[in-house]
Every structure is written in C-alpha cells, then in structure tokens.
Amino acid sequence: xTAVVSVEQLSRExxxxxxxxxxxxxxxxxxxxxxxGSDGAGKTTTIRMLTGVLDATSGNATILGHPCxxxxxxxxxxxxxxxxxxxxxxxxxxxxxxxxxxxxxxxKDEEKERTERLLSASNLAxxxxxxxxxLSGGMKQKLGLACALIHTPKVLFLDEPTNGVDPVSRRxxxx
Numbered sequence: 001x002t003a004v005v006s007v008e009q010l011s012r013e014x015x016x017x018x019x020x021x022x023x024x025x026x027x028x029x030x031x032x033x034x035x036x037g038s039d040g041a042g043k044t045t046t047i048r049m050l051t052g053v054l055d056a057t058s059g060n061a062t063i064l065g066h067p068c069x070x071x072x073x074x075x076x077x078x079x080x081x082x083x084x085x086x087x088x089x090x091x092x093x094x095x096x097x098x099x100x101x102x103x104x105x106x107x108k109d110e111e112k113e114r115t116e117r118l119l120s121a122s123n124l125a126x127x128x129x130x131x132x133x134x135l136s137g138g139m140k141q142k143l144g145l146a147c148a149l150i151h152t153p154k155v156l157f158l159d160e161p162t163n164g165v166d167p168v169s170r171r172x173x174x175x
Contacts, residue, residue, distance in 0.1 A: 002065070004029050004155055005050065010059035012045050019045040022059065044083065047159050051080045063155055076104060079153035081144045083160045089133035093124055093143055096132055097150055104151035111150070118146040123172065138169025145173065 003026035012020040020042040027033040035043040048054035050061055052071035066073035087096055094115065101111040119125040122142040127135070132143060141161055148156065162170040 001028050003027060003062075004031075005033070005061075005063055007050070007061045008059055010046070010049060010061050011057050012042070012049060012054065013057045020049070020056075044159055047080070047082075047157050051078060051157055053080075076151060077154045079148035079151070079156040081148040081156075081158050081161055083163065087132040087140060087143060087147070090131060092129050092131055093119070093135070093146075094128040096143060097146055100147040101150045106151050114150055114152070115146075118149060122146055136169070138165045138173065141165055141169070141173055 005025070005027035007023055007025045010020060010023045011018065019040075023042075023046060025033070035041075035046060037043055045054065049056045050063065050068050052068050052074060055069060061068045063074045064077050066077075068074065088099065091099065097115050097118070098111065101115070106114065116125070119128060122145065124139065124142055124146065127139065132140065135143065145158075145161065148158075162173050165173065
C-alpha cells in the first residue's frame, strides 16, 4: 500500500536549535495519525513542513507522492487548520467559508451543498450570519475545521485543534 504521507529523515534547524531531528514515518489512506509530545517537541514545525509552509533543513517528505516543497501540487489536496486558524473576524461564518471555498476553486453548486453539510454537522447553521469575532472559542474551532474541509481535501492536518476549548465543545468538535 502506498503511503499518503511519507517522511524520511526529515529535519529542521533554526540556527543552533534542531526542532525536528531525522523524523521518519508513513501514514496510509484511512489512517489517523497523531504527533504527541511536550511543548517545543517539534509537532507544529513538522506539520508546517508537511503542508509546505516551512522548508525542511534536510530529509524528504511527500504528500500523495508530491514533494511537500511543491506547494502548487499539494495545495488542493490538503486541508490545514493551524493552532491559530486564520479566520477573518469581520466576516460572518458563511462569509469565512465562502472565502476559503473561493481560494480552492470550489464551484458555487459544490460550495452551497458542502457549506450546508458542514454547518449542519458542526451545529453552526443557526449562526451562519454571526461575525467570527463574536463566536466562542469552540465555535471558532468548528468554523476553522469547516474552512479546512470546504474543498474536501484528501489529507487533513490539524494542529492542536481543541487546545483551549471546553470539554463539551471538544467532544462536539471530534464528533
């Protein structure tokens, strides 16, 4: 079985600090894979390298057979929700989702169907006209996930998606 994510001897240095040290792993289709470690262990740095946000110092990593450094080849195939997801506070829930759909070239018909499905699944439908700045922490996280999923990526990266979220919202998020 071919790996969806393949990492071989991946390293990243920031000056004298080695944030990621020769990491190797493979993730296959349908697998859930988590990076677990203390603060500063290199989890976010690894995700940023895998999503093409940050270049590796050495080693190789591919997503669906494409080098992570070839962002144009993987952009439409991955979804990425960072620790501090880039929501636009002055836009509503629906406008934020529309913005991300337009970035990924989602057609109007697909956007309408997907938006309704994502809003329903996240229990955000009744709040679609609420500005992101006026959402609770849990609602912002659910909106961030909806934005990361709007283009139906084949690989989804979540960087501490429920950090700072209350237990009830955390349970709802993972559902």
